Amino acid sequence: MKNTRSALVLVLGLAMSGGIPLAVHAQQGPPPGSWQEPEGNWSSAWHSGFHDGVEAARHDIEANRSPDPDRHDKFRHPDLPRDQRDDFREGFRRGYHMAYDHRDHDRDRY
DSSP states (O other): HHHHHHHHHHHHHHHHHHHSOOOOOOSSSSTOOOOOOOOOOOOHHHHHHHHHHHHHHHHHHTTTTOOOGGOOOOHHSSSGGGGGGGHHHHHHHHHHHHHHHHHHHHHOOO
């Protein structure tokens, strides 16, 4: 019993001094830019546009440009059949604006 008590005192002493971590600190949410795309039954063209929009916004943010998806050639002239272009542009806009909306939030957290 004395050995168990001594071991417990030793472990608690080390833990309190920082020698053994007793708690793991969880990160407050996902890392910057890793947020999920919105749930929904979207077409593959929409998903492609969403991801292209996020990437376009990241480039604009890094270059300190004002948000404007229309400046991107992929948005204006998607390389898709005509019947998929509206879905692509809708996804592009959504991803682009979502990335811009999260930029300040992500910077503040990390």
